[in-house]
Amino acid sequence: MLLQVDVKDLIYNRITADQYLIAQLLIDNEIELLKQFVSIYSNDELKALFDRMGRTGLTINNNNPGEMDILKLIVSPSFKNMSAEGDFFDEFLLSFPPSITRPDGTRDYLRTDITRCRNNYKKITKSKYVIHKHILDCLRFEVMIRNRDGSLPYMKRLPKWLSTEEWKVYEQRLKDEEANIGKEEPGYGNTLE
DSSP: OOOOOOHHHHHHHTOOHHHHHHHHHHHTTOHHHHHHHHTTSOHHHHHHHHHHHHHTTSEEEOOOTTOOOGGGEEEOHHHHHHTOBSOOHHHHHHHSOSEEEOTTSOEEEOOOOHHHHHHHHHHHHTTBHHHHHHHHHHHHHHHHHHHHHTOGGGOOOHHHHHHTTTHHHHHHHHHHHHHHTTOOOOOTTOOOO
């Protein structure tokens, strides 16, 4: 079984990878795999893990004191939202610019061939919220950058944007910008000596 997780979400929600894995296996009803995974823990480690999962609000522990039954953990609704699966194309479509004015002055509509794009987006994201969120963040960043530098008139239409995986162009740039927040050096003439 392959799981994808956004590490930023883990950090934001103060969840470890082990906690995430256990909660996801509970949601997916992968009981045998879950039992194999928790068998690597001692009883003391398992008790500490259950306690941490309860404190973070990830699960509700219905075990009696001293009992360590993994199947008596109930995953909280907030985690279910974090690990949601589904069709997120409509949210993506609302963030994609509907139309632009090309440099020659003609109006061009970017949201074309919606049915094919919906199917393509579903294949790309594999219906995983984490992948959708990443693509959406990259799209919003691209639109912001293009608005700032005046290159929005050169944005690709939606089918081409998806097929060429255009979000990957802005993926590294977005990471670099996030890493450099607060590290910008003052411009020329802006330092006191």
